[in-house]
Amino acid sequence: MSGASGAPLGSAVVEEARPRPARRRDGPLQRFMRHRLAVFGAAVIALLALACAIGPLLLPFTDTEIDIMQRFAPPFSGVHLLGTDPLGRDILARILMAGRISLSVGFAAMVISMLIGITVGLVAGYYGGWLGTVLMRFVDAMLCFPSIFLLLAVSSLVGPAVGSIIVLIAITSWMEVARIVEAQIRALKARDFAVAAEALGASDARVMLRELLPNAIAPIVVAATLNVAHAILAESYISFLGYGIQPPTPSWGNMLDNAQSYLTSAPWLAIFPGAAITLAVTSFNVIGDGLRDALDPRSGGR
Template sequence: MTTTLERVPKRSENVSLRRLRRNSGAMLGFVLLLFLLVAALIGPLFLGSPGAQDLAVRLSPPSAAHWLGTDQLGRDVLTRVLNGARISLSLGVGVMLASLVSGSLIGLLAGLLGGWWDEVLMRVTDVFLAFPSLILAMAISAALGPSLTNVMIAVALVSWPTYARLIRAQVLALREREFVEAARALGSSQGRVALRHLLPNSLAPLLVQGSFDVGSAILTAAGLGFIGFGAQPPTPEWGAMVSETRNYISQAPWASSAPAVAILLTVLAFNLIGDGLRDVFDPRGR
């Protein structure tokens, strides 16, 4: 009997992996993400400093010496884009993890404890959801001051309510199930029930939401950088790079289009992965 019960999750995991491999969109997303990761990790090792200036070649078009051209200060655009990939990917993953952990903890407490805990925590969540996320992130960034660290804090503060709502809904659906009642009958504490039974069975929607939110965090951070609330020059952050070169778009379109395309491809990669994971985990889509 034990052997049969142990085989079911393994068989289910194998089926899910096969479905994911058959999803062409998800595979394209993984390929794009792998390419970006390799370029971000290895590329800067073979290139110069992203802040190195050479005014003699300012606004030069793409060439053998500068594959993506140079900007208004003669800095190599490819070098800055690849260094910016490290910043943007680290920021997106960091914001997603911070939002996931904090939002899941709040949603778990609200769904598990219920009563006034649920009311207070969900009303606080509603306050954050009442504001447009970009406007709220701008306000928080303006209050904290323009910097990359403050951007991460601001975007994380506007992203956690989604996870809180999601995990609360999962907990409310699961807490009366037979396996949870059996765990309580065996003397398991609330914390053990939450960590061993409720949270592991709620991971699928969290993974899907997390995949979408990495791209969303990168896009929001780039938007804040573009309007001056995010990373400040000469930091090679993609949004700040587009902002710096926007006045030269007719003269040197490559300087602003390269970081813009990098943002597009990164957000697209995470959205494709999120779509693939959603198709795998959603039983209605099967």
């Protein structure tokens, strides 16, 4: 009887002693894919970019083609899927062409603002001292000015060219990036790997670019995504107020500006560009949330 009862006990001891396979930790991609809103936002941006890239080539109308006989055609009536504007131009063609402009402005302004912000934050965080203090006080001073007022003031002086708008948006949106990078670099430079690199005689540039910056990449990627949304919204603001990209070049902002006089008689003129702005900005924001959860190991893959 005791032998019969001892066999299962021995098996249990063997099972407990047997090493269990380590649980595999999910990588950033797996954590991002579990964030359904972020995946949906990424799909929306991909489809929107694809539509803006090839859509104007497939439509039977261009964004500048005028047809006076088709003025104010309502949506889903005839060949104009989203209707026409006061000059008879196809709204869908203009939305897609405006998307090219607005998305290009957003990405280009993001790249420039990230380069400025990363450079300032990297130098301030690594060197510290009086140089870091001066740079970060300058960042604080820039943040004291509302960016939209600064954009309007400067854009009225330099003109409404697309290149000028990109640069203006970039120079009013790099400060938060600089703050993020400075805080990350200041914390990382005291870590063992950075101290060891300095002890081995690595140059300042090598320590900053090869050791510190790659370890601060997660919040930088998130900030870049959110900066695209900010740039698209900023371009829409100033174009809506008449200081940004000017007709006949379409942008989502100046399409809204042109629709102000027809909000009651032809509401689709404002609905569709407004929906495009909302969709793009919201999608980039939820992508940023998903990237934050995916790249932060403390998030637990929420």
